[in-house]
Amino acid sequence: MIREDLTVVDHTLVAEDTYQLILCGRMVHDIKQPGQFVHIRTSTDEYLRRPVSISDYNIDEETITLLYKVIGKGTKALTAYQIGDSLDVLGPGGRGFPVKARPGENVLLTGGGIGVPPLYRLAHELYEKGADLTIILGFQSIRHAFLKSEFQQYGSVHIMTDDGTSGNKGFVTDGIAGMSGSFDRYYTCGPTPMLKAVVKQLGDTEGYISMEERMGCGIGACFACVVPSHDEKGYKRICCDGPVFHHKEVVLT
Incomplete structure (x- = not known):
């Protein structure tokens, strides 16, 4: 991971309490996989940075696209940054999604809320490999939904909302239950x-999960974001061993 002052080139409200932030800088050249994250320091952060998943990036334009939800004073402070401002960013961090697909394979992508953004670049890369994508996105309501039309260029998109105001009422697992046929692989x-519910529902299907977790250092030194695992250590650090894991690597509690 490197530290760089990235320049804000776009900052837009895209859904209720959810913003799209596009940053420009050389850091984009170090991104290796979809699903990695950056660690941002805002004006209110004296010690801890804020981890935000990378939704998309453009090497030629040297831009990184992030989507974040306002959930506390740090992300609230982030909304004040305007085009031309600089942000102190550490990244790209973590282990992302392995892009595994052959032409014609049936691949399922499922995301809930702010877990949707890291799947976007993944969808793009799986589509380029020829996979047939089924994409299930879950939100609280129509007010909280985003990226639906953007995902539609890559596969069949199904929206689930808690209150039924967009798509079908229910959770992403309800959407999976309504699907016919099987999948070669899934990402969630x-x-x-x-x-936990998705892994249980899909059983032995090969899957990769990306975990949402508040972090401390973001580089694996503080052990603030550990998850139980099946290996000899008994744990994995989400910030550097993850945030993406094979579904059999970790114990979801």
């Missing part, structure tokens, strides 16, 4: 209860 990102 969202809160732990959702990940």
Whole structure:
């Protein structure tokens, strides 16, 4: 990971309490996989940075696209940054999604809430490999939904909302239950209860999960973001061993 002052080139409200932030800088050349994250320091952060998943990036334009939800004073402070401002960013961090697909394979992508953004670049790269994508996105309501039309260029998109105001009423697992046929592989990102339910529902299907977790250092030194695992250590650090894991690597509690 490197530290760089990135320049804000776009900052837009895209859904209720959810913003798209586009940053420009050389850091984009160090991104290796979809699903990695950056660690941002805002004007209110004396010690801890804010981890935000990378949604997309453009090497030629040297831009990194992030989507974040306002959930506290740090992300609230982030909304004040305007085009031309600089942000202190550490990244890109973590282990992202392995882009595994052959032409014609049926691949499922499921995301819930702010777990949706890291799946966007993944969808792009899987589509380029010829995979047939089924994409299930879950949100609280129509007011909280975003990226639907953007995902539609890569596959069949199904929206689930808690209140039924967009797509079908229910959770992403309800959407999976309504699908016919089987999948060769799945990728999912969202809160732990959702990940646990998806893994249980899809059984032995090969899957990769991306975990959402508040971090301390972001580089694996503080052990503030560990998850139980099946290996000899008994744990994995989400910030550097993850945030993406094979579904059999970790224990979701």
